[in-house]
Amino acid sequence: MDLVFNITFSKKLMMKRILFIALTTTIVLNSCGNKEEASEEKRNKVQLVFNPEVGKEYNMIYTNLTTIDSMEDKTSFTVEMVNKVTDVKDGKIYIESYCKNVSLDAVINGQPVKIDARDTAGANTTGLLVGARYFVYYNQTTLFQYDKTGKKISESFKNADTVTSLQDAEARIKFLGRYTQNEVAVGDNWESELDIKVGDNKIDKAVFTVKEITDKEVVLDIKGYIDGKGNQFGKEFTMRGSFTGEMVVDRKTGWQNKTHLKLDYVREMADKKMSLKQEVSYRLN
Numbered sequence: 001m002d003l004v005f006n007i008t009f010s011k012k013l014m015m016k017r018i019l020f021i022a023l024t025t026t027i028v029l030n031s032c033g034n035k036e037e038a039s040e041e042k043r044n045k046v047q048l049v050f051n052p053e054v055g056k057e058y059n060m061i062y063t064n065l066t067t068i069d070s071m072e073d074k075t076s077f078t079v080e081m082v083n084k085v086t087d088v089k090d091g092k093i094y095i096e097s098y099c100k101n102v103s104l105d106a107v108i109n110g111q112p113v114k115i116d117a118r119d120t121a122g123a124n125t126t127g128l129l130v131g132a133r134y135f136v137y138y139n140q141t142t143l144f145q146y147d148k149t150g151k152k153i154s155e156s157f158k159n160a161d162t163v164t165s166l167q168d169a170e171a172r173i174k175f176l177g178r179y180t181q182n183e184v185a186v187g188d189n190w191e192s193e194l195d196i197k198v199g200d201n202k203i204d205k206a207v208f209t210v211k212e213i214t215d216k217e218v219v220l221d222i223k224g225y226i227d228g229k230g231n232q233f234g235k236e237f238t239m240r241g242s243f244t245g246e247m248v249v250d251r252k253t254g255w256q257n258k259t260h261l262k263l264d265y266v267r268e269m270a271d272k273k274m275s276l277k278q279e280v281s282y283r284l285n
Contacts, residue, residue: 044186046218048179050093050150050254058083058255059285069275075106077134080285092153095144102138104131149179150254152195175256176280177208177222177247184210194222196280198239198265199230211246217257220247226265241265258283 052058062079080100087094102117104127113127117138120128128135141158152174180190187210194206205224212219222245229238245261263278 044213045183046185046213046251047183048218048249048254049148050146050175050179051088051148052085052093052253052255054085054088056085058085060282061285062282063279065279067277069277072110073107075104075108075130077131078103078105079134079137091148093146093148095146096158097142097144099137099140099142102131102134104134106130144174146175148254149181150175150256151178176259176261177206177220177256179249179254180208186210186213194224196261198226198228198263199237201228201230203228203243206243208247214251216251218249218251220249221245222247222261226263232269235269237267237269239265239267256282 060081060083062081063077064079065074065076067074079102082098082100084096084098085093086096104113104115106113106127108124108126108130111124113124113130115123115127115131115135117135120135143154143156143158145153145155147153155174174195176195178192178195180192182190184190189207189209191205191207194203196203203224203226207223209221209223210218211221222243224243226239226241226243228240229236231237241264243261243263245259247256247260248258249255250257258281260281261279263276263280265276265278267274267276
């Protein structure tokens with residue numbers, strides 16, 4: 001009787017020990033799993049900060065293509081830039097942006113037009129007028145100041161004699177997007193202004209969404225709406241539509257290596273409507 005009791009008691013004690021060990025192991029494993037998941041989540045989050053290397057030069061190609069739905073006309077500008085980071089201090093990034101060349105490849109009034117700013121002798125007069133706001137920028141240098149989020153603080157021209165004629169120049173390459181001050185993971189988004197003009201206004205409601213994160217780059221989707229107005233030849237016009245795009249950001253420096261935007265909008269002036277499509281992009285060369 002005592003023997004049977006002892007065996008039974010021993011079995012129950014052993015089962016309790018097994019259950020205790022199993023429960024403890026499960027808790028430990030779950031704890032490790034949670035730590036690994038938290039660590040993995042931390043690794044998958046990034047803080048986008050604009051902090052390029054001082055003295056580094058970035059050769060960039062900027063393009064702007066505009067087409068009119070109801071016409072065969074199109075204008076395509078290509079601008080070659082050299083952007084040099086001259087200083088980074090007190091949370092400010094100083095950049096000298098030099099325009100190496102501007103070229104136009106267009107169809108104007110049904111006629112093909114090609115102009116290179118380095119040699120405009122004998123160039124089509126209409127083409128020169130159409131491209132004036134770009135060609136004026138050739139061989140000029142713009143001085144930029146940005147903060148760590150990529151927000152432009154100031155912009156000035158190195159050659160003071162050309163300030164007036166350059167105020168409306170369209171060819172200046174500037175960083176289009178601004179970063180959030182929060183860490184972000186794939187799927188996260190934030191709203192910010194987009195440093196691009198529609199008429200006389202700047203787009204101020206662009207939504208940036210993290211599409212992909214790699215070891216070297218962060219890919220962002222961009223979308224939003226266009227609602228601008230302006231004045232041309234003494235007549236007011238409005239521009240309304242939408243845009244989508246993508247931006248590729250270098251994780252180490254925060255430099256925007258590549259950006260491509262597609263704008264689709266309707267311009268209305270004097271009760272006349274015109275549908276336009278525009279593609280704006282820049283990339284490291």
